[in-house]
Amino acid sequence: MSHNHPIIADLNWRYATKKFNPELKISAENIEIIKESLRLTPSSFGLQPLKFLFIETPELREKLKEKAFHQTQIIDASHLIVLCVNKKIDYNYVDQHIENTATTRGHEVSSLLGFSNHVKNFIDNRDAEIISTWNSNQAYIALGQLLHTCANLRIDATPMEGFDPDAFDEILDLRKDNLQSVLVCPIGYRAEDDKYGQLKKVRKSLEDLFETR
Numbered sequence: 001m002s003h004n005h006p007i008i009a010d011l012n013w014r015y016a017t018k019k020f021n022p023e024l025k026i027s028a029e030n031i032e033i034i035k036e037s038l039r040l041t042p043s044s045f046g047l048q049p050l051k052f053l054f055i056e057t058p059e060l061r062e063k064l065k066e067k068a069f070h071q072t073q074i075i076d077a078s079h080l081i082v083l084c085v086n087k088k089i090d091y092n093y094v095d096q097h098i099e100n101t102a103t104t105r106g107h108e109v110s111s112l113l114g115f116s117n118h119v120k121n122f123i124d125n126r127d128a129e130i131i132s133t134w135n136s137n138q139a140y141i142a143l144g145q146l147l148h149t150c151a152n153l154r155i156d157a158t159p160m161e162g163f164d165p166d167a168f169d170e171i172l173d174l175r176k177d178n179l180q181s182v183l184v185c186p187i188g189y190r191a192e193d194d195k196y197g198q199l200k201k202v203r204k205s206l207e208d209l210f211e212t213r
Ligand SMILES: Cc1cc2nc3c(=O)[nH]c(=O)nc-3n(C[C@H](O)[C@H](O)[C@H](O)COP(=O)(O)O)c2cc1C
Pocket: 014, 015, 016, 017, 018, 071, 158, 159, 160, 161, 162, 163, 201
């Protein structure tokens, strides 16, 4: 039965963890896998307008918790990831991506001119707000990939929108680097007494969710 597939087992195992065991830390090896998974996240045109901040400093974590409705996962989880986007996607940014593509694949930059113009044209035709939403959407793809990677490693995670992004940007001094926080994801190991870990998953039925036309 498809429900016995390891992917489905991963997805049933995970839940949005409310309480972490602060004593349990993720191994360096697993952190490497998680970073590589985030690096491999697909993005529109491959631009990866993303930066993933791992926040280790306890004082910073304490300050961030204050601006995240005091959610204790921010300080108790083994690792805290803040998913950020680049605010400035300009010609220079696109040129860097083109150069990376050329170097990686052994092409001449000139052979990628059509693609480069296409991306620049896409950017030119959209105002800053649309570009900002577009960038944020890329962060959500990374979050989805992160959640499944963690579940496969049997590492708990909490996807979080419940925080004040402006305050996070201030505390982490992100503006000087043209970065903006979009999502937060504490990762680690669940506390045994986190009652949310025992709850049945609430999901729509297949009939409600799918339709064939
Ligand atoms: C984008 C996003 C933001 C979320 N923000 C929070 C949050 O700030 N705090 C929290 O405890 N849970 C948060 N959640 C968890 C959801 O409430 C949870 O994923 C949903 O109820 C489904 O339950 P499950 O993930 O345990 O299966 C968020 C989930 C997503 C996908």
